[in-house]
Amino acid sequence: MITYEPFYETMKSKGITTYKLIKDYNISRSLLDRLKHNKPISTVTLNDLCEMLDCTPSDIIRYTKE
Template sequence: MISYAPLFKTMKEKSITTYALIHQYGINSRTIHNIKHGKGISTYTLEKICEALDCTPNDVIEFIKEAE
């Protein structure tokens, strides 16, 4: 399972809001909605978010292995 918890932590550390991601960095509001609801995003979008936050994918997503 993919978790976006690191994204919100990174945003807080860098004082960047979801509003800024949408209006200053051109991230689609639907993408923000999908992230907040745990849905998938494209690698292109991941790249745009990493550029906006000056971070790596590990600062945006984490993989959580589900118990079998």
């Protein structure tokens, strides 16, 4: 199962709020909702998030066997 828990941990460690992502980076609320509910995102979106947060994919996603 893929989860986006690391995304929120990375945001917190970098002092970035969801409000800042929406206002400064034009991230949609629907994307944040997809992340919150562990729904699929595209690799393009993953790349964009990595660039915005200056991090790697492992700082955004985590895979664990169910």
